[in-house]
Amino acid sequence: MNKHTIRTDPHGLLDITQSIKKDVEAASIQTGLCCVYLPHTTAAITVYSGVDPLGLLDMNDAIKTIVPIRADFHHQCDTPTDAAGHIKSTLVGPSMTFIVENGELVLGSSQSIYFFEFDGPRDREFYTQIVGQ
Amino acid sequence: MNKHTIRTDPHGLLDITQSIKKDVEAASIQTGLCCVYLPHTTAAITVYSGVDPLGLLDMNDAIKTIVPIRADFHHQCDTPTDAAGHIKSTLVGPSMTFIVENGELVLGSSQSIYFFEFDGPRDREFYTQIVGQ
Amino acid sequence: MNKHTIRTDPHGLLDITQSIKKDVEAASIQTGLCCVYLPHTTAAITVYSGVDPLGLLDMNDAIKTIVPIRADFHHQCDTPTDAAGHIKSTLVGPSMTFIVENGELVLGSSQSIYFFEFDGPRDREFYTQIVGQ
Numbered sequence: 001m002n003k004h005t006i007r008t009d010p011h012g013l014l015d016i017t018q019s020i021k022k023d024v025e026a027a028s029i030q031t032g033l034c035c036v037y038l039p040h041t042t043a044a045i046t047v048y049s050g051v052d053p054l055g056l057l058d059m060n061d062a063i064k065t066i067v068p069i070r071a072d073f074h075h076q077c078d079t080p081t082d083a084a085g086h087i088k089s090t091l092v093g094p095s096m097t098f099i100v101e102n103g104e105l106v107l108g109s110s111q112s113i114y115f116f117e118f119d120g121p122r123d124r125e126f127y128t129q130i131v132g133q
Numbered sequence: 134m135n136k137h138t139i140r141t142d143p144h145g146l147l148d149i150t151q152s153i154k155k156d157v158e159a160a161s162i163q164t165g166l167c168c169v170y171l172p173h174t175t176a177a178i179t180v181y182s183g184v185d186p187l188g189l190l191d192m193n194d195a196i197k198t199i200v201p202i203r204a205d206f207h208h209q210c211d212t213p214t215d216a217a218g219h220i221k222s223t224l225v226g227p228s229m230t231f232i233v234e235n236g237e238l239v240l241g242s243s244q245s246i247y248f249f250e251f252d253g254p255r256d257r258e259f260y261t262q263i264v265g266q
Numbered sequence: 267m268n269k270h271t272i273r274t275d276p277h278g279l280l281d282i283t284q285s286i287k288k289d290v291e292a293a294s295i296q297t298g299l300c301c302v303y304l305p306h307t308t309a310a311i312t313v314y315s316g317v318d319p320l321g322l323l324d325m326n327d328a329i330k331t332i333v334p335i336r337a338d339f340h341h342q343c344d345t346p347t348d349a350a351g352h353i354k355s356t357l358v359g360p361s362m363t364f365i366v367e368n369g370e371l372v373l374g375s376s377q378s379i380y381f382f383e384f385d386g387p388r389d390r391e392f393y394t395q396i397v398g399q
Contacts, residue, residue, distance in 0.1 A: 001164065001234040031267065032397055033301050033363075035166050037232045039241025041182040046356045049307040052343035055352055061340075062333060062353045067195060074194075077185035086188055087195045090179045090225060092356060094244075097166075097230045097363045099303050099395040101267040106393065108305025111360075127239065129232040131165055131265055132397055134297065134367040168299050170365045172374025174315040200328060207327075210318035219321055220328045223312045223358060227377075230299075230363045260372065262365040264298055264398055 002026075002128045008117035011064070013048060013056045016126060017113045020098070023128045024105040032132015034098045034105060039127065042085030042119035044092030050112030063088050063118070085118035092116055100132055135159075135261045141253035144197070146181060146189045149259060150246045153231070156261045157238040165265015167231045167238060172260065175218030175252035177225030183245030196221050196251070218251035225249055233265055268292075268394045274386035277330070279314060279322045282392060283379045286364070289394045290371040298398015300364045300371060305393070308351030308385035310358030316378030329354050329384070351384035358382055366398055 002023045008014055016036075024034050036045050049055055067087045075083035096113075099106040107113075115126060135156045141147055149169075157167050169178050182188055200220045208216035229246075232239040240246075248259060268289045274280055282302075290300050302311050315321055333353045341349035362379075365372040373379075381392060 001232055001239065031395070033166065033299065033395060035230050035232055037230075037239065039239070039244060041180065041241065041243050047307065047360050048356060049352050052341050055339075055341035055343070055349060057340040058336075058349055059353050059356055066199060066332060066357075070191075073188075074190040075185050075188035077188070083188060083191055086182050087192050090181060090192055091199075093226065093229070093359065094180050095229050095231065096359070096361050097301050097303075098361065099267055099301055099393055101395065106267065106303065106305070106395075108307065110307050111305060127232055129164070129166060129234070129239075134365055134372065166299065168363050168365055170363075170372065172372070172377060174313065174374065174376050199332060203324075206321075207323040208318050208321035210321070216321060216324055219315050220325050223314060223325055224332075226359065226362070227313050228362050228364065260365055262297070262299060262367070262372075 004126050006124050008120035008122055008124050010120050012060045013114040013116050015112050016115050020113055020128055021105050024100050027130040029132040030103050032100045034100050034128055034130045036096050037127045038094040039125055041089055042082055044089045044094055044116040045096045046092050046114050046116050047111050048114050049110045051110045082119050088118045137259050139257050141250035141255055141257050143253050145193045146247040146249050148245050149248050153246055153261055154238050157233050160263040162265040163236050165233045167233050167261055167263045169229050170260045171227040172258055174222055175215055177222045177227055177249040178229045179225050179247050179249050180244050181247050182243045184243045215252050221251045270392050272390050274383035274388055274390050276386050278326045279380040279382050281378050282381050286379055286394055287371050290366050293396040295398040296369050298366045300366050300394055300396045302362050303393045304360040305391055307355055308348055310355045310360055310382040311362045312358050312380050312382050313377050314380050315376045317376045348385050354384045
């Protein structure tokens with residue numbers, strides 16, 4: 001398993017594609033799977049178009065609209081932003097599995113992989129695990 | 134593949150972390166992946182913070198707000214609650230893959246794994262499949 | 267890795283279950299995992315009930331309601347429909363992992379696998395990668 005540490009912004013998408021590509025190349029397998037996993041409950045992993053950076057702002061706006069930061073959350077252990085972050089994390093998800101073929105990570109031509117922060121800024125981690133042969 | 138049976142409440146999150154941890158320990162592999170899969174279309178699997186149990190109520194409220202139980206669904210085979218459950222299941226998802234390392238399930242310190250019921254109470258199943266070496 | 271090509275409608279769910287079942291049978295493994303991956307940013311993969319085809323219309327309506335096609339998206343590279351499609355793709359997801367057991371794809375009795383198009387009609391691809399033994 002490979003561990004990566006990043007520093008995030010308060011709320012938004014951070015491109016982690018290159019780190020995952022390098023892990024796959026270093027794994028020296030030809031064919032298999034690569035699971036990217038976040039050990040957090042107020043962040044998520046997603047694939048998004050990297051062609052137009054302004055599109056990332058739309059995703060960031062959309063998740064804030066879909067999951068409002070309510071003043072009346074039941075959750076008491078932390079801030080309402082943290083409570084909303086748990087819900088956002090469930091909708092987008094903390095795990096995604098990719099295909100490895102010919103020793104490389106398989107991505108579509110406009111796909112990039114993003115760490116999606118919902119309650120930053122923080123020091124965060126993500127892990128990759130590669131299986132195959 | 135390991136099969137588990139649970140009894141759910143009408144709507145909400147049930148902690149299944151311990152069952153999955155035990156499956157991983159029993160698999161006697163050191164490094165690999167563990168896929169948790171639900172054979173249902175009105176339930177889902179998610180990772181959520183287990184630190185504040187009240188936060189689970191917020192997630193339960195949020196998914197009901199995002200997917201209202203409409204009186205005018207096209208779906209006719211079952212109740213509107215069932216029809217809404219299909220949509221909720223698509224948004225949260227019936228499959229999640231975890232990392233296995235040093236013979237153990239990798240989870241963040243505040244992460245727990247939940248079976249998310251959208252149309253209970255029912256007898257439900259979830260499966261785990263562990264690959265690696 | 268197996269590659270499949272399909273032609274989609276403007277917006278909606280296309281059943282791809284049989285193609286994935288055949289890939290698993292052809293892989294000649296007994297136990298393992300099957301990852302289905304889409305190389306697109308305005309489409310997603312989901313499991314949905316195939317029992318009542320009208321239910322698919324509800325899912326299609328729901329995602330359009332949850333992610334409105336806004337006239338004021340920041341995204342400029344393509345149409346607002348494309349911009350909304352990126353957000354829908356993040357919520358539903360471009361990757362899903364299934365369990366293989368006894369040489370067959372494991373699905374619940376009412377589960378089918380769907381390619382979810384958000385910005386068609388287009389020629390689209392989906393890939394499967396099967397690992398195990």
